[in-house]
Amino acid sequence: MMLQGRTVLVTGVSRGLGRAVAEAVAAQGANLVLADVDAAGGQATCAALTENGAQARFLPLDLADPDSIAALAENISAREGHLHGLVNNAAVATNVGGMGFEDIELALWDRVMTVNVRGTWLITRACADLLRASGSGRIVNVASDTALWGAPRLLSYTASKGAVMAMTRSLARELGPDGIGVACIAPGILQTESTEYVPEARHLLYSEGRAVPGPQGTGEAAGVAAFLVSNDAITLTGQVLPVNHGFCFS
Secondary structure: OOOOOOEEEEEOOOOHHHHHHHHHHHHOOOEEEEEEOOHHHHHHHHHHHHHOOOEEEEEEOOOOOHHHHHHHHHHHHHHOOOOOEEEEOOOOOOOOOOOOHHHOOHHHHHHHHHHHHHHHHHHHHHHHHHHHHHOOOEEEEEOOOHHHHOOOOOHHHHHHHHHHHHHHHHHHHHHHHHOOEEEEEOOOOOOOHHHOOOOHHHHHHHHHHOOOOOOOOOHHHHHHHHHHOOHHHHHHOOOEEOOOOOOOOO
16 A cells, blocks of 8 residues: 555546556555546546545546646645645547648647647646645656657657657656656557557557567556655656557667
8 A cells, every 4th residue: 555645636537547547546545636528437437446445536627728727736725735646647649640740630730739748737737836745746647658669650649748758857857856756657559448449450569569478458557657656756757667568668
């Protein structure tokens, strides 16, 4: 129970890795605040966790809307008063690939950058004082190993996740003097309902190319995220960890 007594905000919890992270953090005893633009899905995750004895509550969050981000931070400030952990998992990740860089529509590019990059910056900024107030704040940014190996026909997404990696390093230096650690995980393709749209050839590329061959579920990556919001994870600040069973190395 390494997170006993720690309050952690996890975004993008309605399904996939975000839900798995919420489950892993809850299993380690944390008090959870869950957030998602999909209110029904997020509330379902919250209900499942509380039924299993976790301390959790749900708040709506639209990372494309600065007012929504501000409202969430104000709510946590009034209710909990602090945060020990922030897991920036929410992102636009579906229906963003399959076309060459010359065929990406401006609206798609802007949407991906607004949510994945600007949204990550704004939610981090909004929660910074809450993380300072805890005395041992930890931020985990969820990127993607596509930005490490240069996945083709996925430029808007890979560019956004490369930006998240760069933000992690800069934020680690800016927030380090406040005792706040900032780390990043970069999963490969995980076997979830969130990746059903990915072409079979790409799934096969990962399965056959991993140092530990075969499909990868969400469990191990979620477990790493749970550790990174723990007190001891301060030693990993600024690091990008490719949690992909050895598909590529950093």
